[in-house]
Amino acid sequence: MQRYWIPELKPGIHFVGSRDWDRRMFDALVPLPEGTSYNAYLVVGSEAVALVDTVNPGFEPELLDKVHQILGDRPLDYIVMNHAEPDHAGGIPAVRKRYPDAQVLATRRGADMAGLYFGVPEDARQVVSDGDNLNLGDKTLRFIEAPMLHWPETMFTYVEEDRVLLTCDFFGSHTAAGLFSDEDDDLIPRMQRYFGEIMMPYRRMGARALGKINDLDIDIIGPSHGPVHREIEPVLSRYQSWTRGDMANKVLIAYVSMWGSTRAMAHQMAQSLGDLGVEVRLYDILTTDTAEIARDLVDAKAIVLGAPTVLAGMHPVGVNAANLVRALRPPASYAAVLSSHGWSGGAMKQVEEVLGATDLEMVGYLDIQGPATAEVLAQVDELAEKIAERLSG
Numbered sequence: 001m002q003r004y005w006i007p008e009l010k011p012g013i014h015f016v017g018s019r020d021w022d023r024r025m026f027d028a029l030v031p032l033p034e035g036t037s038y039n040a041y042l043v044v045g046s047e048a049v050a051l052v053d054t055v056n057p058g059f060e061p062e063l064l065d066k067v068h069q070i071l072g073d074r075p076l077d078y079i080v081m082n083h084a085e086p087d088h089a090g091g092i093p094a095v096r097k098r099y100p101d102a103q104v105l106a107t108r109r110g111a112d113m114a115g116l117y118f119g120v121p122e123d124a125r126q127v128v129s130d131g132d133n134l135n136l137g138d139k140t141l142r143f144i145e146a147p148m149l150h151w152p153e154t155m156f157t158y159v160e161e162d163r164v165l166l167t168c169d170f171f172g173s174h175t176a177a178g179l180f181s182d183e184d185d186d187l188i189p190r191m192q193r194y195f196g197e198i199m200m201p202y203r204r205m206g207a208r209a210l211g212k213i214n215d216l217d218i219d220i221i222g223p224s225h226g227p228v229h230r231e232i233e234p235v236l237s238r239y240q241s242w243t244r245g246d247m248a249n250k251v252l253i254a255y256v257s258m259w260g261s262t263r264a265m266a267h268q269m270a271q272s273l274g275d276l277g278v279e280v281r282l283y284d285i286l287t288t289d290t291a292e293i294a295r296d297l298v299d300a301k302a303i304v305l306g307a308p309t310v311l312a313g314m315h316p317v318g319v320n321a322a323n324l325v326r327a328l329r330p331p332a333s334y335a336a337v338l339s340s341h342g343w344s345g346g347a348m349k350q351v352e353e354v355l356g357a358t359d360l361e362m363v364g365y366l367d368i369q370g371p372a373t374a375e376v377l378a379q380v381d382e383l384a385e386k387i388a389e390r391l392s393g
Helices: 060-071 092-098 108-118 187-213 232-244 261-275 290-297 316-328 347-355 374-392
Strands: 008-010 013-015 018-020 036-038 041-044 049-052 078-080 103-106 125-127 133-135 140-145 155-159 164-168 220-223 250-255 279-284 302-306 334-341 361-369
Touching: 008 220, 041 060, 060 092, 078 092, 092 108, 103 108, 108 125, 140 187, 155 187, 187 232, 187 290, 187 316, 220 232, 250 261, 250 290, 261 279, 261 302, 261 334, 261 361, 261 374, 279 290, 290 316, 302 316, 302 374, 316 347, 334 347, 334 374, 347 361, 361 374
Parallel strands: 049 078, 078 103, 103 125, 164 220, 250 279, 250 302, 302 334, 334 361
Antiparallel strands: 008 013, 013 041, 018 036, 041 049, 133 140, 140 155, 155 164
């Protein structure tokens, strides 16, 4: 058995998760340039022991070695499943094989998922509800239901005596580096990327969850991805802002271009808005990490999408970007579209269909044939003025 250095966040609360330095994609959708971590926490009470969350499949041996290093021959009594997604609960079968008497605690829907996904028999599943407590002796676990963050069965676990809140995906970030977030100079951009990718469509449920923990005395927040938070105020204040949908005087411009016309319009839009005092984020979709776009969608007030026509429809990369906006449901209020075509249009109709399913107010469309002439760029300037007026209004 390999020996590990195992951090102790508070007496009896041990960080037993794993770091995945090599993973570069999540859900076949989210890029992970810095890898990620699968955080699990072992809470050792005077009378009983609980493991809160497990690890991604493939990392079970490390988890089990760490748990055994702490417990020795002492049994594991409980496995708390805050969330059923495999990167957090995928280690349950291996843990139960080593500790067959351990009860799996989850919300009602979570208990059903534990049986369906991980083969946990019914007599080994224990349903907990909002506000239920579990006595471990000198430590008490309180369970707080937080549905749709970002699955329907999600919950938080609060260690009352130690003021430690374990929140699974909520308050997380994707990086394999670091233990504590106050040692991370890039904390807020990382958290904003993560929020944009995963939590933004569930802002309303996130606000409800924040309301449930508002009166808790919290010293440490332990998410299941990324560093642990021991400076709480910056984390809570950002999440309060993001779940409210607070927006900056900012425009996100995302474009794809085939022969340069759409690119010229997108860059002119960025120049014009910048000259008007508007904060601008400009991205060529082909060369941009999707997470960067998701990060700026969190607080952009307007979105400008640029894509040419190809094969009588919108360029497929542009369609993907439009669908991303529709799926993530950002708080933005306004949108505009820039497009170009050679001999036949078609992009505009398609983007209207996709963005029409959102609450965005369309400020304007500009579709040109051929190159972006000086006359065209003047039209871009006019559209930029309209967008700036909406933002100031």
